[in-house]
Amino acid sequence: MLLDQIAQRLEPKALAPRCLVVDDDATVRHSIARVIELMGLSAMQAGSAEEGLERLAAEGEVPLIVSDVNMPGLNGLGFLEEIVKRYPDTAVIMLSGVSDVKTAVACLDKGALDYIAKPALIEEVRARVTKALEKRDLLLQKRFYQKNLELRVRVQAGRIKELFVQAVQTLAHALEAKDAYTSGHSMRVSRYAVQTAVRLGFTGERLEEIRLGADLHDIGKIGTREAILNKPGPLTEEEFAHITEHTILGERILAPLARENPTVLRIVRNHHERFDGRGFPDRLTGDEIPIEARIVCVTDAFDAMTTNRAYRASRTPQAAFEELERCAGTHFDPKCVQAFLEAFPDPSALPLLT
Numbered sequence: 159m160l161l162d163q164i165a166q167r168l169e170p171k172a173l174a175p176r177c178l179v180v181d182d183d184a185t186v187r188h189s190i191a192r193v194i195e196l197m198g199l200s201a202m203q204a205g206s207a208e209e210g211l212e213r214l215a216a217e218g219e220v221p222l223i224v225s226d227v228n229m230p231g232l233n234g235l236g237f238l239e240e241i242v243k244r245y246p247d248t249a250v251i252m253l254s255g256v257s258d259v260k261t262a263v264a265c266l267d268k269g270a271l272d273y274i275a276k277p278a279l280i281e282e283v284r285a286r287v288t289k290a291l292e293k294r295d296l297l298l299q300k301r302f303y304q305k306n307l308e309l310r311v312r313v314q315a316g317r318i319k320e321l322f323v324q325a326v327q328t329l330a331h332a333l334e335a336k337d338a339y340t341s342g343h344s345m346r347v348s349r350y351a352v353q354t355a356v357r358l359g360f361t362g363e364r365l366e367e368i369r370l371g372a373d374l375h376d377i378g379k380i381g382t383r384e385a386i387l388n389k390p391g392p393l394t395e396e397e398f399a400h401i402t403e404h405t406i407l408g409e410r411i412l413a414p415l416a417r418e419n420p421t422v423l424r425i426v427r428n429h430h431e432r433f434d435g436r437g438f439p440d441r442l443t444g445d446e447i448p449i450e451a452r453i454v455c456v457t458d459a460f461d462a463m464t465t466n467r468a469y470r471a472s473r474t475p476q477a478a479f480e481e482l483e484r485c486a487g488t489h490f491d492p493k494c495v496q497a498f499l500e501a502f503p504d505p506s507a508l509p510l511l512t
């Protein structure tokens with residue numbers, strides 16, 4: 159408090175909230191400005207709306223403007239509209255003669271906080287100015303609170319999503335770890351997919367969606383019977399149909415991500431589509447298959463080929479490369495195969511360790 163008092167003594171006008179009084183009638187303008195100054199505020203004056211706008215442009219916005227309604231040139235209503243547009247945080251009180259009370263009331267609809275009828279009494283000006291400044295403070299506080307609240311809700315929603323993804327990832331990795339054949343599969347597929355996607359020009363959030371989608375691509379296998387997953391021999395038609403369902407179940411499990419991460423869901427649903435349209439579950443062809451799913455299809459196949467499975471031994475990375483190239487254009491998108499081979503030119507460095 160003491161510092162405030164010293165500061166006010168040194169330079170009272172510069173520290174006090176500034177107001178602008180606009181009226182073509184100099185007597186009225188001086189009187190209102192004087193009342194405002196006696197309240198401890200500083201008051202700039204302008205003889206017209208145009209001059210008022212110029213002063214604001216030159217000296218910056220003010221917390222409060224008191225403006226006449228009826229002025230030559232731009233009138234009070236037009237001036238108010240400009241102020242609302244350019245300085246939405248400024249409180250405006252209109253001054254009106256008896257004949258233009260209607261216009262003053264119309265100004266309230268356009269964003270003025272109050273109006274004072276002329277001839278204005280000193281006490282009335284004081285009371286209205288105080289009230290308008292208080293009202294403005296409340297509006298600013300409310301706006302700040304709302305913005306802050308929106309931010310907190312966004313942060314909270316992000317945290318909930320993060321927890322959901324972590325829980326699903328933990329579940330997926332735990333299921334894989336149970337089985338020596340598939341241990342680390344999703345994480346390797348994800349790492350292969352990210353580096354392949356980088357070769358294809360993916361960056362930022364789209365790349366992150368590929369990382370996550372590849373990591374969760376087989377989450378639907380939670381619902382696949384273990385006897386079928388680990389069956390050493392060929393599958394019956396019914397068993398194959400059962401396996402295909404993991405793509406649809408996976409998409410359903412990840413539904414909470416649908417709005418913000420639709421690509422993740424597309425990868426999970428469509429990573430078994432074939433370029434020639436003979437895949438599942440939607441039998442999409444070529445470019446109909448989301449590019450992110452086409453990438454994961456290649457890296458999923460490579461990892462499956464280069465790791466031992468219950469039903470067959472692994473191939474060498476070199477043999478898997480050859481198989482990818484052989485099936486480019488039928489099973490796989492040639493562009494994705496090419497990008498994968500460019501991303502991992504040295505087969506002796508593969509498979510990646512997780």
Ligand SMILES: [Fe+2]
Pocket residue numbers: 375376404429430
């Ligand atoms: Fe799969």
